[in-house]
Amino acid sequence: MRTLKNIIGTLILSVAFFGCSNQNAPATNNEEVLHDGTINGTISNYTAGAFDAIECIQLESSGTSLGRCTPSADGKFSIKLSTPTTLHNTYFSETGITVSDPTANYNQSVLAIYKNNNPIGFILNCNFTTVNSISSIYDLESNLLAGNAYSVLMYADKNCTIKGSISSVNYDLTFKKGWNEVVGKKVTSSSTSATTTIPSDLKWRYFLVSGN
Numbered sequence: 001m002r003t004l005k006n007i008i009g010t011l012i013l014s015v016a017f018f019g020c021s022n023q024n025a026p027a028t029n030n031e032e033v034l035h036d037g038t039i040n041g042t043i044s045n046y047t048a049g050a051f052d053a054i055e056c057i058q059l060e061s062s063g064t065s066l067g068r069c070t071p072s073a074d075g076k077f078s079i080k081l082s083t084p085t086t087l088h089n090t091y092f093s094e095t096g097i098t099v100s101d102p103t104a105n106y107n108q109s110v111l112a113i114y115k116n117n118n119p120i121g122f123i124l125n126c127n128f129t130t131v132n133s134i135s136s137i138y139d140l141e142s143n144l145l146a147g148n149a150y151s152v153l154m155y156a157d158k159n160c161t162i163k164g165s166i167s168s169v170n171y172d173l174t175f176k177k178g179w180n181e182v183v184g185k186k187v188t189s190s191s192t193s194a195t196t197t198i199p200s201d202l203k204w205r206y207f208l209v210s211g212n
Contacts, residue, residue, distance in 0.1 A: 034153075034179050034180065034181055037080060037081050037178055037179050038078060038079065038080045038081065039056070039067075039077075039078070039079050039081060039111075039153065039179070040076075040077070040078045041076070041077055041123075041125065041204040042074070042075050042076045042077075042204060043071060043075035043076075043077065043123055043204045043205060043206055044075070044203045044204060044205055045075075045129070045205050045206060046071060046074070046075030046206060048073050050115075050206065051071070051113040051114060051115045051120060051121070051206065052070060052071075052114060052115060052116070053068060053069070053070055053071075053113065053114040053117075054068065054069055054070075054071060054077050054079065054111055054112070054113055054114075054123060055067070055068040055111070055112050055113075055114065056068070056079055056081055056109050056110075056111055056153070057109055057110050057111075057112050058084045058085065058086070058107060058108075058109050059107065059108045059109060059110060060086060060088070060107065060108075064084075064085055064086075066081050066082045066083075066084065066109055067079040067080055067081045067082055075204075079111075081109070081153070081155075081179050083155065084107040084109070084155050086107060087105035087106060087107050087155070087157055088105055088106055088107060089102075089103070089104070089105050089106075091106045092106075092162050092171070094166050095166075096164045096165055096166045097162060097163070097164040097165075097166065097171060098162070098163050098164050099160060099161070099162050100160045100161040100162075101158050101159070101160040103158070104156055104157060104158040104160040104175070105156070105157045105158075106154055106155060106156050106157075106175075107154070107155050108152055108153065108154050108155075109152075109153045109154075109155070110122055110152070110153075111123045111124075111153075113206055120208055120209065121206055121207050121208040121209050122206070122207060122209075123204055123205065123206045123207075124150045124151070124204070124205060124206075124207065125150060125151045125181070125202045125203070125204050126148070126149065126150035126151070126202055126203070126205060127147075127148065127149050127150070127199070127201045127202050127203070128144075128145075128148045128150075129205065131143045131207060144186040145186060146186050146187065146188050146189055147185070147186065148185070148186045149183055149184065149185035149186070149199065149201075149202065150183070150184060150202070151181045151182060151183045151184070151198065151202060152181075152182050152184070153179055153180070153181060153182075154175070154179070154180050154181075154182050155178065155179050155180070156175035156176070156177060156178070156180060157177060158175075158177055159175065159176055159177050160175050161173065161174050161175070162175070168190050168191040168192065169191070169192050169193075169194070170191070170192075170193050170194070171194050172193075172194070172195050172196075172197075173194060173195065173196050174196050175196065180196055181196065181198055182194055182195070182196055183195055183196070183197070183198055183199065183202070
């Protein structure tokens with residue numbers, strides 16, 4: 001039986017994978033997905049019974065649960081997210097990045113899906129419909145094509161902005177205190193972008209890991 005550790009793997013959907021660039025699709029407001037710490041959405045490829053629970057898992061802290069819900073028959077879900085138990089100050093500490101408040105701390109989360117209490121995959125707000133066989137969400141990075149984009153959830157304990165570039169990665173992030181949605185996009189085969197401006201072509205979809 002697969003465990004949650006297997007599903008997430010060593011996944012730290014490192015925002016170092018992301019950076020800033022103009023998105024081709026019109027932007028939407030972060031608040032449409034995240035409002036007062038509650039994440040809402042409709043899973044576009046959901047079929048009744050495909051899975052029976054969605055759980056927000058805090059990274060870097062032994063899979064601590066930050067909220068859980070059961071999707072409706074038409075794939076709608078809503079999870080009130082709690083504050084992460086662990087926060088870090090090192091996410092954006094590299095040379096080349098300017099942070100408006102260097103004392104801000106962060107953490108990320110992943111939305112895992114369960115069937116009969118067994119973790120079987122994850123959901124993403126993304127603009128692609130398929131990925132190659134993967135054993136954990138961490139494998140997504142090597143499977144993305146130019147133009148592919150998906151979001152992660154990041155918590156910040158202060159309002160701040162993050163701007164700058166590291167190698168081929170560009171950042172343009174504006175965080176409010178609390179939960180924020182960050183979109184990473186594979187701009188070309190050798191460059192990526194991260195922004196808190198959400199393109200309109202993202203849809204919630206679920207993906208199973210290999211073996212499920």
